[in-house]
Amino acid sequence: MTDNDMLRAPAEVKYAEELDWLESIDDGPKPFSWRLSPRMVRLFVLGSEPSDGLDRPIPQKWFGDRSFVERSIVTLASDRGLLLIGDPGTGKSWLAELLSAAICRNSTLVVQGTAGTTEDHIKYSWNVSMVIAKGQSRESMIPSPIMTAMEGGVIGRFEELTRSTSDVQDALISILSEKYVSIPELDDDNIVFAKPGFSIIATANSRDRGVNDLSSALKRRFNFVRIPVVTNKRSEAEIVRFRTVELLRRHRIELEVPPTLLDILLRSFADLRAASASATSDDDRLESALSTAEQIGVLEDAILHSQFFGDRVLGARTLAGSLVSSLARRSPEDLAILNKFWHGVVEPRSKDEGGPWQDFLEGGRETIATLS
Numbered sequence: 001m002t003d004n005d006m007l008r009a010p011a012e013v014k015y016a017e018e019l020d021w022l023e024s025i026d027d028g029p030k031p032f033s034w035r036l037s038p039r040m041v042r043l044f045v046l047g048s049e050p051s052d053g054l055d056r057p058i059p060q061k062w063f064g065d066r067s068f069v070e071r072s073i074v075t076l077a078s079d080r081g082l083l084l085i086g087d088p089g090t091g092k093s094w095l096a097e098l099l100s101a102a103i104c105r106n107s108t109l110v111v112q113g114t115a116g117t118t119e120d121h122i123k124y125s126w127n128v129s130m131v132i133a134k135g136q137s138r139e140s141m142i143p144s145p146i147m148t149a150m151e152g153g154v155i156g157r158f159e160e161l162t163r164s165t166s167d168v169q170d171a172l173i174s175i176l177s178e179k180y181v182s183i184p185e186l187d188d189d190n191i192v193f194a195k196p197g198f199s200i201i202a203t204a205n206s207r208d209r210g211v212n213d214l215s216s217a218l219k220r221r222f223n224f225v226r227i228p229v230v231t232n233k234r235s236e237a238e239i240v241r242f243r244t245v246e247l248l249r250r251h252r253i254e255l256e257v258p259p260t261l262l263d264i265l266l267r268s269f270a271d272l273r274a275a276s277a278s279a280t281s282d283d284d285r286l287e288s289a290l291s292t293a294e295q296i297g298v299l300e301d302a303i304l305h306s307q308f309f310g311d312r313v314l315g316a317r318t319l320a321g322s323l324v325s326s327l328a329r330r331s332p333e334d335l336a337i338l339n340k341f342w343h344g345v346v347e348p349r350s351k352d353e354g355g356p357w358q359d360f361l362e363g364g365r366e367t368i369a370t371l372s
Contacts, residue, residue, distance in 0.1 A: 008250075010108055011061075011101035018058065019044065019105065025054075031077040032197035033153050034103050038073045041102040045069050045095070062095050063239045068225055072099060072201075075223040076155070081176050081200040083161070086227035089291020091239075092203040095227070096157055099201060104154035109145035111157070113164035119171045122146045122158070123181050136185045143192075146200065147181055153195030158202040162214065169218050176200065176221035207289070230292050237266055243296045244303075253307050257299070260356050261319055268323065269295050271345050275337075286337055287329045298326045316356035320363030328371055339368050 012019065019035070022044060028037030036044065043052065046069055047060030062069065075082045076099065084092040100107035111121050122144050130140035149156030161169070175181060179194040202222065204214075230236045244257055272290055279285045288294055302322035306314045328334045342364045350357040 011097045012105045012107055015044075015061075015101065019102065021056070022058070033195070034077075034197065035105050036102050038077060041073050041099065042066075042069055044102045045098045060238075060242070061098055062091055063230070063235050063242070064091065064095075064227065068227060069095070071223070072225050075225070076103065076199045076201070078223075079179075079199075081202060081222045083202045083204060083222035083224050084227055085204045085206055085224060087206055087229050087291060088289045089293030090227040090229055091292070092227050093159060096159075096201040096203060100155040100157060104152075104197065106152075106154055107157070109149045109154065109156045110159060111145055113158060113160040113162070113168070115163065115165065117164040117168050119168060120144065122168060122171055122175070124183065138186070138189055141183070146175065147192055149200075150175070150179075150181065150192055150194035150198050153197035156198070156200050158200055160205060161202040162204045166215070169214060172200075173215075173218050173221060176218075233266055233270065236292055236295075237262065239292050240266070240295055240299065244299055247296075247300050248303070251304065251307070253303065255303055255307060255312060255314060257303070257314055258356075261314060261316055262299075264316060264356060264360055265295060265299060265319060265323070268346070272327075272341060275341065283333055284337065286327055286334055288327045288334075290327075294326065298323050301326060315363075316359035317363030317366075320360045321367040324364050324367040324371070328368075331371065335368060335372055338364070339372075342368065 006013065022040050023035055026037050026040045028039050030037045034041075043058055045060075045062050046066060048054050048058035072082055072084070072095070082096075084096060086092055097107040100109075111117065124144055124147055125142045126136065127140045127142055134140060143151065146156040146158070158164075158172070161172075175194075179198070181192045183190040183192065206226075230239065240262065241257075248255060269290055272286065276285045276290060298319070299322075302319045303314055305322065306312060306318050310318060324338055328338055342361065346357070346361050346364060350361040
């Protein structure tokens with residue numbers, strides 16, 4: 001399948017041609033069965049610079065501190081697991097996907113951590129009909145994505161680790177330390193050993209602290225890389241622009257996002273974050289994490305609304321409506337916070353700066369009134 005045949009193609013499919021080219025010119029040392037050397041993995045994730053001397057530019061795909069990426073790569077070249085931890089929307093899962101795609105060309109061996117995740121999801125289960133017909137055997141066993149990664153010597157991913165129960169976390173300890181899984185139901189061929197190159201990239205939401213905290217034993221099996229919230233306006237603008245271009249291409253929409261509207265979106269989120277940080281109670285804070293990912297969601301909503309129900313031109317009024325609709329998750333608490341923001345910040349700004357801020361003011365007011 002190609003990128004066009006999938007609603008959302010994994011990174012190894014989306015950037016297949018680029019990965020093939022990097023692999024063809026890569027003469028650096030590669031750990032285990034890695035498809036690219038650590039230097040090329042970093043280049044794939046962070047993009048190339050003129051000093052790299054490549055015949056073609058490699059675009060940047062993850063926006064963050066270089067040291068986070070380098071520490072992640074070094075961890076995966078060792079025998080320790082990698083835990084990416086941070087607030088929602090900081091790009092943890094995207095970084096995990098890019099690293100897996102570059103290292104082993106497979107980012108889809110994923111376990112999603114929830115309260116319902118069991119040991120079977122990280123070890124194995126059984127094809128009941130085959131067990132009834134032929135009995136328990138390796139043929140009738142259904143390996144988990146983690147076991148498949150072990151057998152292939154590739155990267156397995158575990159999303160939202162702290163949302164899984166302690167039993168599941170304990171089972172992961174043995175995999176990370178012993179590097180094999182026993183299958184007691186079988187008499188022969190009853191151990192699956194991890195091949196060189198196997199590792200686990202886990203992610204954890206720092207806001208889930210206290211849900212299912214990691215034990216000290218499990219923490220020792222991981223190297224922690226904390227991904228901070230993007231606070232630099234320029235970096236955040238680059239992320240939003242990058243993802244906007246992608247979503248326009250995915251939806252096959254030809255629509256220009258005026259720089260002034262992108263600036264309004266960035267400044268509004270920055271102001272809302274500042275207000276949230278200074279709030280003295282949860283009732284005075286938006287339920288939203290106000291992450292970069294949520295900014296992108298607001299922009300995508302506005303673009304699609306303009307395309308299908310507007311005049312195919314993104315306007316400040318539509319952007320304001322999308323922002324209010326996306327962030328007003330609690331009623332009346334969130335609506336009251338947004339109404340206060342519109343009166344205290346957006347209204348003075350529309351008077352001082354005019355232009356699209358005036359339409360942004362009106363669009364927000366109308367949506368708040370509709371939802372109230």
